Amino acid sequence: MKISAIVTLKENVLDPQGKVVNQTLKNMGYSNITEVRQGKYFEIQLNENNKEKAKKIIDEICKKLLSNTIIEDYTINIKQ
Amino acid sequence: MKISAIVTLKENVLDPQGKVVNQTLKNMGYSNITEVRQGKYFEIQLNENNKEKAKKIIDEICKKLLSNTIIEDYTINIKQ
Amino acid sequence: MKITQQIVNKHGLNSEEYNKIIKLIGKKPNLLELGIFSAMWNEHCSYKSSKKYLKTLPTKNKKVIQGPGENAGVIDIEDEDALVFKIESHNHPSFIEPYQGAATGVGGILRDVFTMGARPIATLNSIHFGDHKHYKTKNLLSGVVSGIGGYGNCIGIPTVGGEVKFNSVYNENILVNAMAVGLVKKNKIFYSKAKGSNKPVIYVGSKTGRDGIHGASMASAEFDKNTEEKKPTVQVGDPFTEKLLLEACLELMKDDSIISIQDMGAAGLTSSSIEMASKGNLGIEINLNKIPCREKKMTPYEMMLSESQERMLLILNSGKEDNAEKIFKKWGLDFSIIGKTTDKKDLVLKFNENEVANLPISALSTEAPIYDRKWKKALLPKKTSLPQNYKSFKIIDSLKKILMSPNNSEKSWVWEQYDQTVMGDTIQKSGGDSAVIRIHGSNKGVSLTIDSSSNYCESYPLTGGKQIVAEAWRNLISVGSNPIAITNCLNFGNPEKEKIMGQFVECIQGMKEACTYLDFPVVSGNVSFYNETNKKTISPTPTIGGVGLLKNLENMMTFGLKELGSSLFLIGKTSGHLYQSEFLREVVGTKDGPPPEVNLFNERNNGFMIRDLILKKLLNSVHDISSGGMLVALSEMCIRGKIGAKIKIPNKNISSYEYLFAEDQSRYLVEVSEKNKKEVVKILEKNSVYFEIVGKTQKDCLDLEKEFNIKVEELIEINSRWFKSYFNEN
Amino acid sequence: MKSSVIVFPGSNCDRDVAVALEKFKIKNEMVWHNEASLPKSDLVVLPGGFSYGDYLRAGAIAGKSRIINDVIKHAKNGGLVLGICNGFQILIETGLLPGILLRNKNLKFLSKNVFVKVINTNNKFCSNYKNKKVIELPIAHNEGNYFADYKTLKNLEDKDLVVFKYCDMDGNINDVSNPNGSLNNIAGILNPEKNILGMMPHPERLIDPILSGKDGSIMFQSLKK
């Protein structure tokens, strides 16, 4: 099974990367772009056919490794 | 409008980050995880109500800035 | 909103303090005003428990240009040059989010240094973690190290020294202390004291967000189960913006636009504005609608207490605003005139045309409470008899065990993650007794070191405090420099407990004795109390950052052995003090007994002797003897120089173990060429410095007569193994 | 010989490289990234550092700055361009050099002195290295792991465009002497015309015996010729 996880900074947390990308886009002339936030994307191949079980595993590793829940949120998506 | 873009390394390009994450997960005991690929996620706020136009703009900035098309692919998603 | 007892308590103020506030300001504070008091009166900003004792430290001599009381200390390093330096803790944030906590710790201390007009030229750090087997340690260690590197590498200031220690007392309360050093011309130093009323007050740097609100109070509260709730208060560092801020500030400092300048550190806008006004005996008026905000609908309370990073407050000479704005805009930074100085001596805050706070500056600063806390004297631990079995451990096995232990392993796994050579002036990198940085464009250098020894301080704080100052001094001597001054970061538990307060008082007493005797004043520092989690407290851990001067870099010394067939001199007396040694801890497994005493007369005498011999070019290499004792010091010299040695224990009344592993103080191992031997002996004898010749250098192997023989290659392998295997790297 | 060092927001080896150029009597000017055009120069240096924080991809945003167009023009006209560390990353992002620099294989910033073999001395940057094949230089980077597809790599090797490879003290090029995972131990490459050099190690940091060596000097002496 292929699962993706997206890890993003919580809303109130400063995102220096997004800030710089946003500024650069403005400088390049994209004046209608008002905000950019950058996050991490993971695509995970898992030997597990049960969707629920798979989700649980990914949820666990998001908590334990992929994100720092103090400043980050994450969402999980089953791809195939 | 809120649009997201996901930038990932092309399949034949080595992904050192994904590899290390994968190895770490193995060390943590997740033996059924067979591959991890890491990419970047962008969430972009755009002042543009026309979906097609918005998509075109994001496609353009993905090409010009957010990805390096020699080694990376990207996908775009309209969120709201 | 009605201010209830509960709200007062949540702000870390007790009812006595609250009543004092009402008396001082003649009214009940509103919530914003209460928040401002809580920030200014908490331990971190007010030093209410420590002030009485900090005052006893020596802070002046001919070399000191600015002692404690400013953003950082300043010393004279001859010619037109002055050195600015300070150390600061970021313990709690680093425990919650190791990468960002450590990164923002580095960012904060760098701002303290460039606020004074100095270009930062180096950073150092002292980091303490729990037992390496504790489940949190690995993540904390790798997070902290990459955070320190992440910030320093990006901004382009070399990280050139530090220390890493493991001890179960830090399991739930790690220590992250960062030190920054900057270079400035003596006539271009900037201070935080405001001058003149009706001058524009300017905000520059990053925008204000809801970061770290109550961070300053958090740093002063014990951890407990509710820490979870406080979590979103962690700040994210932006070293790129700090680099821009650094360059912009230094550019503006070229002329005389700035009257005073202050970084927004702990308690952000609140403490920076109040400190500037208080020092200048002025008032300040701020229009909060002018604060550049990152988030929507921020309240005055949030703006005043936010700890967003990479921000500064300036007071400019009237008429200089436009030019200043141009500079900050060029660097892509926010610039906003947010208010003015006044002669009313009040802090006045306006928001949407209303006055939202009005407080006398003195109530917030000079009138803040000071406590004379109760404290208990520590008892000097008895010299119980050493465990019967200690001689059953083979010497070679003991040596290996010490060299392989996390605390005594070589730390390149750590320092290779730090850019040590950017700026092109790093003459001695991490790994030596002190780092040495060349003063740009000259042939002189400064030596830098950072040290702590919590085991000694835990055992007997008075001696521990003395010892750690002496050790910093010795490290600076060992590279051939003249020690000048120190900064200190005092990491302790809860000062409301008599035992902890006693540790604090007595450590300071010891530090004071050593600093005074060695003419080694304290020019800046920081106190971090409440390093406790669920009632478990850390060992008292004063961290000392020492700085020295090398007038001529040609006289710089290193500790790697240099040539075959030269003699090894052990300078200083070995009485065989094994208590509190690495040998007993790592090999035998006991922690009893007193730490080794420091004889300050010998300390100074031996140190000056070593320095003179270096200046006379009579020594090949010098290493001070510290944790692990003589044999560990010698092994390190072999490892560094890739040269062996053959030694013999002089006929003694003490056992080989005592001779080789004792941690008696004020000792050095030095390498002397055959051709200089006579001369060195003569000088040492003439000056009544105690010494013994313990052996000679040789190829490839370290030999102890009749005991063991080990290849230097093997020593290298043993000493560099631990970190790699801990992180599964090979 | 006249040089220009481009200063991007976040560059941090700009001063270091200027010091080195001046030490070897190359007349140098600092050029702000936002300038429209370069002053007259024979050599343009893109210095190390973290331009724009390296926040998107190392070098990506600098590759979009105003001055870059003129740098590209200078390069296409045969002018010399030297990109060190972040400068190498920028050259890659602008397409002046092929391939990509990925995160180091162990995902850690890596700062230490390494040995490097000079493979090609037949260019303006390295002509003085002739007699010295194994040199010591510091590296300090997060993203120095050179990667390219098979064709690109083969082209680099076949046309002799690889200038530096990581090696050990004795010149052996192997996995053990590869600090960051670069393909074929690549540490620096040229364009086919050999007027553009991108390299990860920092020659400007070893120009003085007191800095633990001076193997970096030789490059500046070559350029001075």
Ligand SMILES: Nc1ncnc2c1ncn2[C@@H]1O[C@H](COP(=O)(O)OP(=O)(O)O)[C@@H](O)[C@H]1O
């Ligand atoms: N342990 C100490 N020894 C000497 N001076 C100290 C000590 N702790 C704090 N200081 C001094 O008190 C002043 C205030 O320190 P601090 O509040 O940490 O500064 P900042 O506001 O920059 O964080 C500084 O001048 C500092 O040098």
Ligand SMILES: [Mg+2]
């Ligand atoms: Mg300060």
